Amino acid sequence: MTERSQFLTFHNGAKAPLPFGAEEYEARLAGLRRILAEAGLDAAVLTSMHNVAYYSGFLYCAFGRPYGLVVTPETSVTISAGIDGGQPWRRCHGYNLTYTDWARDNFWRAARHVAGEGRAVGMEEDHLTLAEAEKLRAFLAPRELRDVARPAMRQRMVKSPAEIALIREGARIADLGGWAIREAIAEGAREIDVAMAGRDAMERAIADAFPEGEYRDTWVWFQSGLNTDGAHNPVTARRLEVGDLLSLNTFPMISGYYTALERTLTLGAPDAATRAIWEANVAAHELGLSLIRPGARCDEITARINAFFAERDLLQYRSFGYGHSFGILSHYYGREAGLELREDVETVLEPGMVVSMEPMLTIPEGRPGAGGYREHDILVVTEDGAENITGFPYGPDHNVIA
Structure with a gap:
């Protein structure tokens, strides 16, 4: 033989x-x-x-x-x-x-x-x-x-200039997906239909920007109502209703490189409790953005945001850490656990690192303002600060869908 x-x-x-x-x-x-x-x-x-x-x-x-x-x-x-x-x-x-x-x-x-x-x-x-x-x-x-x-x-964890250029493109394309989703949000629309609008827009943009690439894995999580309580909850066929809290999450994947845009929205004007919690999370987000700089330590950034939430009696509603590294990662492979904004990570930020700022509060069902609130921006750590490469606006002044 x-x-x-x-x-x-x-x-x-x-x-x-x-x-x-x-x-x-x-x-x-x-x-x-x-x-x-x-x-x-x-x-x-x-x-x-x-x-x-x-x-x-x-x-x-x-x-x-x-x-x-x-x-x-x-x-x-x-x-x-x-x-x-x-x-x-x-x-x-x-x-x-x-x-x-x-x-x-x-x-x-x-x-x-x-x-x-x-x-x-x-x-x-x-x-x-x-x-x-x-x-x-x-x-x-x-x-x-x-x-x-x-x-x-x-x-x-420390990105080359070529990597940062690719990540910038990913952030730009994530924003495009966000705008497509915003356009698709309407009373009676299903979560899955809104998600597909964002995914299709991003896949077209990736193919235009990288015509010699191979395309896979780009996705959207678009959640509404109770389904906003978790950052990684799958999309459903639930139809949107006026008064819904919404969570927009776009994830363009370019040759294994992950970027993301995550935003809280409402369909119709939010009630007072919802607006108050949303604004508190936005304020925590802006505090976090101001803390990203070379020499800052991940656990110390975490402690500052924890204190901010504790002063407002909201810390018990925090869902997870406040940010993470970017690069080759995905929801089913890879994670640079040494660069996460958590209590147990003592990594010092340095130029060339790329991190998110993404505080999330989850208020249990049955309480005023119930649901999940999350904003997410991507920052490139520079020699003397950080550059925010996410452009999609956040907060109730921009993301209440009439």
């Missing part, structure tokens, strides 16, 4: 334009190689969508299969499944190996081919499952295994 290959090269077609130039990826890889050298590691076997995309430009679609990027001092190689054909080769910086389905665990055989056996290996503790970690040990037999997820995250 003919022996079938465990992995092969399938470099079908020419390389496609990536989100960034080769020099950007080489700079990122140089940073990772410094991390490896400082830790005494010979290779990194990265398996998360965010790190594979960050260091190679290839954003994989797992669908139950493992994918990865192996980086050594000499090379970087994406490892992809045969089901993807030549797309991973075309859409990655560096080399690519395709593993076959002819035998189980051919992914790890391909990884071993690049990383070698018996070497000191870096991996991602926050992504690799127990089962896959055991396979890494079985196939690569590393003499040492250490986590590189945290230092890689720290590298990703």
Whole structure:
């Protein structure tokens, strides 16, 4: 019987334009190689969508299969499944190996081919499952295994000028989605119909701005009434009613890069309780915006906004932290947890970081002003302050829909 290959090269077609130039990826890889050298590691076997995309430009679609990027001092190689054909080769910086389905665990055989056996290996503790970690040990037999997820995250937290330019485009397109949603809001409209208007507007804008890209994952959460109580509540077919509290959330995805616009609105004039809570959250938002600057510490910013809410007897209604980093992340992969505005994060802001300010209050059903209130802007930390790159207006003076 003919022996079938465990992995092969399938470099079908020419390389496609990536989100960034080769020099950007080489700079990122140089940073990772410094991390490896400082830790005494010979290779990194990265398996998360965010790190594979960050260091190679290839954003994989797992669908139950493992994918990865192996980086050594000499090379970087994406490892992809045969089901993807030549797309991973075309859409990655560096080399690519395709593993076959002819035998189980051919992914790890391909990884071993690049990383070698018996070497000191870096991996991602926050992504690799127990089962896959055991396979890494079985196939690569590393003499040492250490986590590189945290230092890689720290590298990703400071954006390059090229990344910031892409994030600016994402913020602009999020605003366009917001305006499309605002136009679609009407009594009797369904949440899903309003959401689709915003999503379609953003996808068209992304295709116009990035004609050589590949398009996936852009979405909208548009919530009304009780459904506003959670930031990530799915869209429903509920029809809008006059008096509803509304939550507009647009998320254009550009080559794995997430941006967002989030705004509170009402359909018709809000009652007094609703307006008071909304205005308090807007005031907290503006306080938070004023605190974003180089040298500020995440937990100290959090404490200032907590104190503001506590003085108004609203702190118990706070829903989550006050902001987070931007870059390669999504609702189903990636998160730069080291740069969140929370009590337990002591990271100091520095130029090149990109963070949101997004306070949210949730008032339980049955109480005056019930519902969820959230504003969200994106800020680029500069040498002497921060630049707000979100343009859509906020507050009751702008977002009461007649």
